[in-house]
Amino acid sequence: MARGVSPLETMPVSRFARQIRWSLIVLTGIVLAFLYLPVAFLILFSFEEAATPGFPITGLTLHWYQVLAADSSIQKALFTSAEIAVVVTILATIIGTMVAFPLVRGGVRAPGTLRLLFTMPIMIPGVLIGIGLLIFFRQALHLQLGLSTVVAGHLVFTTPFVVLIVAARLQGFDRRLEWAAADLGASPWRTLRYIVLPLIAPAILAGALLCVTLSIDEFVITFFTIGPQQTLPLYIYTQIKFGVTPEVNAIATVILCATLLAFALGSVLLSGGRRLRRRARA
Amino acid sequence: MTAETLDGAASAPLAGVPNSLVRRLGRALPALPGLAVLLFLFLVPMAIMFVFSFWRTNNDFRLVPDWNLDNYARFFLEGTYLRTFLKTLVMGSLVTLATLLIGIPFAYFLVRYTNRWVQRAILLAVIVPFWTSYLVRVYAWQAILGEHGALNQFLMGIGLINQPSTLFNYDDPGVFVVLTYIYFPFAVLALYAALEKFDFTQLNAAQDLGARPDQAFRHILLPQIRAGIITACIFVFIPILGEFLTPTLVGGAQSSLIANLVVNYLRQAQFAEGGALAIIIAAFVTVVMIVFRKSLRVEDVVTSG
Numbered sequence: 187m188a189r190g191v192s193p194l195e196t197m198p199v200s201r202f203a204r205q206i207r208w209s210l211i212v213l214t215g216i217v218l219a220f221l222y223l224p225v226a227f228l229i230l231f232s233f234e235e236a237a238t239p240g241f242p243i244t245g246l247t248l249h250w251y252q253v254l255a256a257d258s259s260i261q262k263a264l265f266t267s268a269e270i271a272v273v274v275t276i277l278a279t280i281i282g283t284m285v286a287f288p289l290v291r292g293g294v295r296a297p298g299t300l301r302l303l304f305t306m307p308i309m310i311p312g313v314l315i316g317i318g319l320l321i322f323f324r325q326a327l328h329l330q331l332g333l334s335t336v337v338a339g340h341l342v343f344t345t346p347f348v349v350l351i352v353a354a355r356l357q358g359f360d361r362r363l364e365w366a367a368a369d370l371g372a373s374p375w376r377t378l379r380y381i382v383l384p385l386i387a388p389a390i391l392a393g394a395l396l397c398v399t400l401s402i403d404e405f406v407i408t409f410f411t412i413g414p415q416q417t418l419p420l421y422i423y424t425q426i427k428f429g430v431t432p433e434v435n436a437i438a439t440v441i442l443c444a445t446l447l448a449f450a451l452g453s454v455l456l457s458g459g460r461r462l463r464r465r466a467r468a
Numbered sequence: 469m470t471a472e473t474l475d476g477a478a479s480a481p482l483a484g485v486p487n488s489l490v491r492r493l494g495r496a497l498p499a500l501p502g503l504a505v506l507l508f509l510f511l512v513p514m515a516i517m518f519v520f521s522f523w524r525t526n527n528d529f530r531l532v533p534d535w536n537l538d539n540y541a542r543f544f545l546e547g548t549y550l551r552t553f554l555k556t557l558v559m560g561s562l563v564t565l566a567t568l569l570i571g572i573p574f575a576y577f578l579v580r581y582t583n584r585w586v587q588r589a590i591l592l593a594v595i596v597p598f599w600t601s602y603l604v605r606v607y608a609w610q611a612i613l614g615e616h617g618a619l620n621q622f623l624m625g626i627g628l629i630n631q632p633s634t635l636f637n638y639d640d641p642g643v644f645v646v647l648t649y650i651y652f653p654f655a656v657l658a659l660y661a662a663l664e665k666f667d668f669t670q671l672n673a674a675q676d677l678g679a680r681p682d683q684a685f686r687h688i689l690l691p692q693i694r695a696g697i698i699t700a701c702i703f704v705f706i707p708i709l710g711e712f713l714t715p716t717l718v719g720g721a722q723s724s725l726i727a728n729l730v731v732n733y734l735r736q737a738q739f740a741e742g743g744a745l746a747i748i749i750a751a752f753v754t755v756v757m758i759v760f761r762k763s764l765r766v767e768d769v770v771t772s773g
Contacts, residue, residue, distance in 0.1 A: 207581060210573055210577040211577070211581075213570070213577070214574060214590065217574055217652075221594065221597055221649070221652070222593075224605070224608035224609050224611060224612055224649070225597070225600075225605075225608055227617075227618060228604070228607070280501075281501045284499065284501060284502060285499045287498050287499075288498055288499040289499065293492065293496045294496050300499075302757070302761055303506060305764070305766045306754075307506070308766060308770065309706055309753065310706075310753055311706065311707055311710020311711070311753070313712055313727050313730065314514075314749060315510065317742060317746050318510075318514050318517045319509065320734065321516060321743060322512065322513035322516050322517070325516075325739055341505050342505065342510050345505050349502065354767050399599055403600075406710075406712075406713070419601065419603050426603065426610075427717070434607065435611075438604040441600070441601050442600055442601075442604060445599050445600045445601070446596065446600075449596060449599050453592075
């Protein structure tokens with residue numbers, strides 16, 4: 187195979203190029219091990235026989251998963267978490283998507299300031315939001331804390347994520363498609379329903395998916411805004427804090443697998459959307 | 469395409485419609501529910517916390533409008549608060565530095581040395597933990613750092629120590645390791661997004677013109693990924709100012725960070741005192757965000773998942 191000499195190949199190559207390359211490969215390997223080793227040990231310990239997880243491994247068992255399956259307080263906590271996540275996701279997705287339109291397409295006075303304002307709840311540590319809401323609900327409004335206050339707390343930080351994700355998709359939206367639809371006699375509503383929404387659907391879906399995981403996982407804000415109820419993270423927290431049982435390892439492993447599944451599902455849906463868009467553009 | 473041109477183009481086909489107040493209101497209308505959430509669940513609570521921070525909690529744990537500056541004075545006068553705050557800043561800086569020192573070569577390797585598929589796979593491997601439960605990730609470290617954890621067993625196995633060390637489980641080094649672990653993915657995402665946009669032939673050009681590799685790196689590459697580095701710093705440093713879980717779960721009594729003190733106040737129903745401390749942290753965060761708002765690329769981190 188004859189090939190011309192690319193100008194890049196005549197460039198001076200560092201004498202240490204090989205060493206640099208290998209040290210970078212080793213670094214990447216170590217980093218990946220660093221990221222996954224704790225998780226691997228966690229999964230291993232969830233099958234450990236002894237009641238105090240640790241080395242050496244005495245034997246493997248499914249006992250803790252059976253305990254988990256029989257534990258009604260976990261199921262109740264899981265149900266509460268799911269309940270909150272569903273309400274939060276529906277509200278945050280709708281509200282966030284609506285905000286993205288004026289933010290990208292004009293209609294608000296200072297989109298830059300608004301954008302910064304909407305990134306604040308993402309950046310401000312959750313503990314501050316949680317404490318602010320606790321003081322607001324209890325000391326200013328004198329409300330009883332409960333699931334609705336948790337939903338309110340989750341809305342604060344999930345809505346901005348939807349706004350940013352949908353706005354990013356809208357930014358690259360080819361508006362000529364809408365004008366074509368309008369030109370052909372479609373009402374604004376029909377254009378929105380049949381042209382705009384289907385095209386930004388992957389972003390909306392990604393935002394919704396992120397909301398579900400964020401809400402199910404949220405501990406800090408829930409901790410400050412909840413009443414007597416218990417969500418899954420709160421349950422895990424009490425388990426970790428007061429009395430380590432291998433059951434926690436089992437819950438953690440199940441959560442891990444569930445998140446991975448949701449993540450895989452999400453990426454399949456998203457890449458499907460991406461492919462569709464590419465086809466639409468072609 | 470910028471927002472202005474989009475906006476201008478948007479009104480073109482509707483040129484006949486007068487740009488009346490009604491029309492403008494109509495276009496801003498969809499933002500209202502979101503603004504309401506932002507206003508009533510974020511800005512107003514923060515403002516109320518600010519007001520209450522000048523009040524006092526009386527003996528019945530009630531807030532009374534007895535205006536004073538004591539809650540703020542305490543922060544500066546009583547050593548514990550200032551010391552813990554400084555310690556939090558040091559911890560945050562160390563973790564940020566660690567994530568940058570690991571993250572920059574890591575992201576550089578991804579962009580420069582791997583093909584598209586490997587790149588996507590490794591990036592995915594970095595993002596996945598970011599999607600799993602925070603509590604689970606912190607807890608997972610107990611399997612390694614705990615008293616019967618892998619690290620102690622390993623160190624005992626090679627004969628370096630005789631009995632399980634509590635250095636990693638109940639002290640600052642453990643908190644440092646876990647925080648680095650938790651916030652590393654954010655840094656990588658920000659750095660990767662910046663490096664991906666960089667045209668690496670510029671480095672060759674610089675060297676062609678006589679620059680040493682380190683000069684090319686410092687004067688050509690670094691300035692162009694500056695925004696990515698700042699974003700990475702902010703995404704690692706700021707959350708640590710609000711970290712109270714990791715110190716609680718893997719640290720000991722001595723590893724409290726500033727947010728732990730806020731939470732302690734709240735536990736004792738001292739809303740005014742805790743509120744003042746929270747306001748100090750929030751003010752610090754807000755200033756950092758406003759100073760770096762031009763370089764902060766939240767979307768790079770948020771939308772890459």
